[in-house]
Amino acid sequence: MKKAIYYRYLALVATAVLICAAVAFGIFSTTSISDKQQHMLSLLRVMETTFTDTDDLMQATQLSALTDGARVTIVSSDGVVIDDSEHSKDAMENHLQRKEIAQAIKTGSGMDIRESGTLGRKQIYVAYRMSDGNVIRMSYDTEGAENYAGQIIPAIVVAVLLGMIVSFLIVSGLTQRIRKPLTELRNALSVMKNGGFSAQVVECEFEEINDLIYAFNAMGGDIRQSVAQLENERTKVDFILESMEEGLVLIDGRLEIIHANHAAKQFFSCDFEVQSKNILYLVHNSRVYDAIERGAQEHLSSLFDIELSGRTLQIHITPLQSEFLGEGDRASGAIMVVTDTTGERASQRMRQEFFSNASHELKTPITSVSGFAELLQSGLADPEHEKEYIARIRGEAKRMSALIEDILKISRLESGADANQSVYTQVELKGLCEEISENLLPQAAQADISLSVSGEDCALLADRRHMHELCANLIENAVKYNKPQGRVEVILEEDAMRKQVRLTVKDTGIGIPLAHQNRIFERFYRVDKGRSTKVGSTGLGLSIVKHIVGVYGGEISLMSRENMGTTIVITLPIERSFDQ
Numbered sequence: 001m002k003k004a005i006y007y008r009y010l011a012l013v014a015t016a017v018l019i020c021a022a023v024a025f026g027i028f029s030t031t032s033i034s035d036k037q038q039h040m041l042s043l044l045r046v047m048e049t050t051f052t053d054t055d056d057l058m059q060a061t062q063l064s065a066l067t068d069g070a071r072v073t074i075v076s077s078d079g080v081v082i083d084d085s086e087h088s089k090d091a092m093e094n095h096l097q098r099k100e101i102a103q104a105i106k107t108g109s110g111m112d113i114r115e116s117g118t119l120g121r122k123q124i125y126v127a128y129r130m131s132d133g134n135v136i137r138m139s140y141d142t143e144g145a146e147n148y149a150g151q152i153i154p155a156i157v158v159a160v161l162l163g164m165i166v167s168f169l170i171v172s173g174l175t176q177r178i179r180k181p182l183t184e185l186r187n188a189l190s191v192m193k194n195g196g197f198s199a200q201v202v203e204c205e206f207e208e209i210n211d212l213i214y215a216f217n218a219m220g221g222d223i224r225q226s227v228a229q230l231e232n233e234r235t236k237v238d239f240i241l242e243s244m245e246e247g248l249v250l251i252d253g254r255l256e257i258i259h260a261n262h263a264a265k266q267f268f269s270c271d272f273e274v275q276s277k278n279i280l281y282l283v284h285n286s287r288v289y290d291a292i293e294r295g296a297q298e299h300l301s302s303l304f305d306i307e308l309s310g311r312t313l314q315i316h317i318t319p320l321q322s323e324f325l326g327e328g329d330r331a332s333g334a335i336m337v338v339t340d341t342t343g344e345r346a347s348q349r350m351r352q353e354f355f356s357n358a359s360h361e362l363k364t365p366i367t368s369v370s371g372f373a374e375l376l377q378s379g380l381a382d383p384e385h386e387k388e389y390i391a392r393i394r395g396e397a398k399r400m401s402a403l404i405e406d407i408l409k410i411s412r413l414e415s416g417a418d419a420n421q422s423v424y425t426q427v428e429l430k431g432l433c434e435e436i437s438e439n440l441l442p443q444a445a446q447a448d449i450s451l452s453v454s455g456e457d458c459a460l461l462a463d464r465r466h467m468h469e470l471c472a473n474l475i476e477n478a479v480k481y482n483k484p485q486g487r488v489e490v491i492l493e494e495d496a497m498r499k500q501v502r503l504t505v506k507d508t509g510i511g512i513p514l515a516h517q518n519r520i521f522e523r524f525y526r527v528d529k530g531r532s533t534k535v536g537s538t539g540l541g542l543s544i545v546k547h548i549v550g551v552y553g554g555e556i557s558l559m560s561r562e563n564m565g566t567t568i569v570i571t572l573p574i575e576r577s578f579d580q
């Protein structure tokens with residue numbers, strides 16, 4: 001740029017100086033010729049006054065000597081050459097047609113510049129009509145005047161050179177000043193190209209360049225803002241993808257991984273970067289690999305479960321078609337979502353088991369009820385036994401109703417529906433246990449079992465229904481699975497240090513064989529089905545107890561010896577937040 005400016009500027013200066021010189025030269029030549037003509041005319045006038053008589057007029061040659069070598073011609077009023085300082089008058093033609101002569105005859109003086117027919121050179125002619133009517137003409141070579149003008153050419157050359165030197169210095173300083181901000185802009189642009197979006201350029205003295213600088217700085221600000229926004233968006237997307245519990249893998253048509261989030265890598269036990277690598281780096285399960293291949297290349301979606309490292313994973317593969325994935329065969333791909341359904345499947349299994357157990361439990365009393373009802377309806381029943389059959393039907397109906405009630409209770413507790421209805425108050429456990437024991441007295445008396453409630457007045461923040469359910473189930477079991485003349489002791493203690501209450505239900509009953517002790521809290525689990533049927537059990541009581549204790553963040557411990565008795569201890573926090 002610097003060179004281009006120099007060359008153009010110097011060419012401009014040279015052209016300007018040359019034009020000026022040409023114009024000056026023209027004006028100077030014209031002026032010098034005109035001055036010469038005036039000078040010649042004055043000379044002629046002087047001659048006329050000096051030599052009044054034409055006859056006295058000196059020979060033209062003499063006149064020529066007087067006039068510094070000028071050619072002098074004397075012409076009569078009819079154009080005949082009377083004398084000439086350089087040529088023989090006889091050889092000269094009539095001069096009446098010469099412009100300067102014709103003008104002088106007519107107006108008194110005349111001038112012309114032309115090539116002399118006689119001399120063959122360019123001449124300045126000045127003619128003057130004298131008082132006797134003859135015309136005296138003087139002529140000079142124009143060369144003198146033109147040479148005079150030509151003397152200024154060296155001065156012009158010097159001026160051009162000086163002008164160029166001065167302009168070189170000026171241009172040099174100017175380009176330096178213009179180049180500085182432009183260089184800064186160029187440097188800032190290359191910084192920006194390498195990601196330095198905060199690059200700014202300081203304004204300079206040139207308004208036009210400043211416009212560029214302002215635009216650049218504003219553009220830098222816009223880019224910074226856009227980059228920050230994009231980074232923010234990317235962080236947000238990354239955060240979402242990496243915080244997801246579900247594994248997410250994006251695969252292109254060549255089965256190369258575009259993105260695999262943290263959860264996906266964890267599910268497939270992969271601890272290295274898999275981006276841009278084949279899916280085989282991540283997935284080693286042939287079923288999943290085949291499904292991805294079908295999804296990414298044949299556009300088939302799949303949904304299935306696999307068992308991996310002791311977990312049940314649900315694999316959902318959806319085919320994708322987008323230019324975002326890549327060009328050509330990469331443009332089709334698939335997205336795989338991996339969900340850990342271990343818990344869900346387990347609870348599904350539990351629900352299935354629960355329903356099949358519940359239906360199984362209900363089947364026996366229903367069969368029994370319908371059998372006795374049919375017998376009674378057929379009229380074949382012995383009238384003596386009719387009452388007994390009816391009592392059996394009632395008993396089975398009671399069992400069914402107790403069973404359904406327990407099923408409802410446990411399903412309410414598990415579904416959380418119960419939590420919505422819970423009312424938390426200070427529940428005093430000793431009073432509650434005494435109340436329950438009193439209600440059980442007739443049943444206990446039948447088997448000659450003694451019941452006692454002792455200990456402190458333990459109060460805790462709880463739903464009274466839950467506490468009633470918990471205590472009633474334990475005390476009822478202690479009575480139900482007791483032996484004649486047995487004992488049931490209910491003891492309540494408060495551990496102020498640990499902010500806990502402890503409920504101990506101790507019996508001297510049949511006890512629970514060691515092999516069953518782990519399972520009695522399972523739903524529908526009963527140690528002795530025959531006895532249970534007799535005492536009207538559902539096998540759900542202890543699972544309800546376990547659930548309630550779990551809701552309150554308490555603990556259960558069991559000590560039992562066959563034929564010796566059972567002790568169940570429940571500890572519950574006095575105060576806690578109930579997140580069910």
Ligand code: ADP
Pocket residue numbers: 473477478481482507509510511512520521525526527528532536537538539540541542543566
């Ligand atoms: P059920 O309605 O059968 O009592 P539970 O869940 O309360 O159901 O008890 C499950 C099983 O545990 C009972 O069937 C019984 O065999 C045993 N069991 C519970 N409590 C006692 C106890 N105090 N003494 C002996 N066995 C018991």
